[in-house]
Amino acid sequence: MFKRLPGDEARNLVSTTPDTAVVFRPAVLKTPALVTLLVYGWRFLAALVRTIWKHPVAVAVPAALAALWAWHGWPLALSVLGFVVMALLGWAFTDRSSFARLIGWRLLAWWRLVSVYRRHWQPVMDVSGLARRVHGRDYLPRLVRVQCDGWADRITVRMLKGQAVKDWADRTDNLAHGFGTTSCRVALVKGGRLLLTFPRSDPLASPIPALPIPNEPTVGPVEIGKQEDGQPLRLKVHGTHVLIAGATGAGKGSFLWNTIRGLLPAMRAGLAEVWALDPKLMELSYGRELFKGRYAADPAACADLLDEAVTVMHKRAARFAGLQRSHVPTIEDPFVLVLVDEVAFLTAYQPDKQLRHRISAALATLATQGRSVGVGVMAALQDPRKEVMNIRNLFPDKIALRLDESEQVDMVLGDGARDRGGLADHISPVPELGAGVAYMRLETSPDPIRVRAAYVSDTDIRHMVSLFTERGEAA
Incomplete structure (x- = not known):
């Protein structure tokens, strides 16, 4: 409840004399000087106690220097201050990370509070x-x-x-x-x-070169780039499905190839397989040898490959029933990642209605039942409208690269994502600044995070293919 102020009573006065101004003088209460002093003294004492409680070190240092000055004179106090400053500088140069964590960031926070935010x-x-x-x-x-x-x-x-x-x-x-x-x-x-x-x-202002191929086989999370805070970006691919959306030239291929790059040791060890659907015949065809024959570009071949993945999923589900609820990659039952580049061509723009229905049904089946048996789907598209991709809500993890319209952000990342900071429509169209930059919304958090995938060049892909075939495991 808000308190009624004395001036508010003027609204309740009515004058019957025309052209007569209503003059209202609120009652003045004179507070004794002693009460005023007690109130201000109490506020000062409370603020002092609160400051000592919240900032003990910041209060103790000047208090100790003042005590030295009072008891032993200013030369000793000045010498102690110089010694402390030199010790802190030595600490900062020898172990910058611990100094920043314990001292540096706190000093910066205090300075930013005083000079920027409180001001x-x-x-x-x-x-x-x-x-x-x-x-x-x-x-x-x-x-x-x-x-x-x-x-x-x-x-x-x-x-x-x-x-x-x-x-x-x-x-x-x-x-x-x-x-x-x-x-x-x-x-x-x-x-x-x-x-x-x-x-x-902005740690993401410059392109990130291709990351080293991991030494140990793993099915994820695989490191594919950086987060906005400078930490490594690790994408979960096993036990989930990933939807990637972005305009032409936004960098969807960076996420696809970095995922393949991170899974390459597991593919060598037989713990993972990547099945690639490439209806554009541009992105994934460059390294088709990596997929050991699990590559399709023709729409009919894409439908057959998806049906085969559904068959593998159903057979595993029948064997796992009553025995295990989650998948552990083995040579007998490797993790299968189905990569679909430009999925809209197969689900919306495919002129053959029968093929379109087969592909949509297979993708929906994999997206609803494949997680627990080790069959994941990573799909990329340009147009995120529902009539183009009507199963986008079946993908728990979503990535939005540069988009053309603000409404598309919520289409990809979910309702309210743009209000929470997912400004995918503001990503720069300049390749050096915006290629591979995206906002990612994970199943575990509703808040989108800004990331950038490393750039895997044609030379890097050729090196991957060469390395893979040199070990005698390519087709």
């Missing part, structure tokens, strides 16, 4: 419309904490009572430009609290 908090909240003025009283969201790392500032905010996450998600551009950054992400921490992420740098 501009009220004007940004007012202009963006996140602050409220009710009955002459201003209400501001509370800035709780600032944390920094090498990539971004993370701001914990307590919303006003009655605000929703969408109120903040709709104003991410206002927040980003208000605090001098290029973008802002909004995530819900718990009821009433938000985490605002303001990137300070």
Whole structure:
């Protein structure tokens, strides 16, 4: 409940005399000076205790220096201060990671709090419309904490009572430009609290060269690039299905070839197989020797290969029934990844209605039943509309590269993904800046993350094929 202010009573006064201004003088209550001093003293004491409790080191250091100055004079205090500064500099140069984790990022967070966020908090909240003025009283969201790392500032905010996450998600551009950054992400921490992420740098600004082929066989997660915070991007392919959507030239092939590259040791060991459907005859045909005959380009051959994958899935399900609920790759039952490039050509643009129905039915069957028996699907397409790909909701993990329209982002990543920061329609069309950059939404989290896949060149693919055939395992 908001308190009634004295000036609000003027609305209840009615004058019967024409052209007479209503003059209202609110009652003035004189507070004794002693009460005022007690109130301000109590506030100062509470703020002091709170500061000591939250920042013990920051308070202890100047207090210790002041005590040395008072008891032993300023030369000793200055010498101790110089020794501490030199020790910190030596620590920073010898072990930068531990210094940054324990000291550096905390100092940066304090500086950013003082110089940027607290300084501009009220004007940004007012202009963006996140602050409220009710009955002459201003209400501001509370800035709780600032944390920094090498990539971004993370701001914990307590919303006003009655605000929703969408109120903040709709104003991410206002927040980003208000605090001098290029973008802002909004995530819900718990009821009433938000985490605002303001990137300070972009590790994905430059193309990433092809990653080394793993030494040990694994079916995933396979490393295929970088996340926006600079951490390795590992894509889960075993036990899930992946849908990749992006405009022409956005870099869909980078995700396909990096997945193949990461699975190559497992393919050599017989623990994984990649079945490739390449109706465009462009992307996957370059390394068809890697697939050991499991390659199809003609629509009829693609339908036959999908039907064969369904048969393998049903046979495994019959053998696993009552014995195991999840798949463990073995030489007898390897993980099978069905790669489909430009799936829309097979499911929507295929003129043969019978073939189109066979392919759609096989893909739907694999997407609904294949996870538990070790048959996964990774499909790539350009047009994410439902009439083009009506089974897109059967893919738990989704990747959106550069898209032409903002509405397509939610088509690919799910409702509300763009409001949570999945700005796939803002990815640069310049290849050096935007090829392979995407927003990925995983089954385990509703919040999209910005990633970039490494670029696998034609030379890298030829090397993969050469390495594979040199060991006598290619067709």
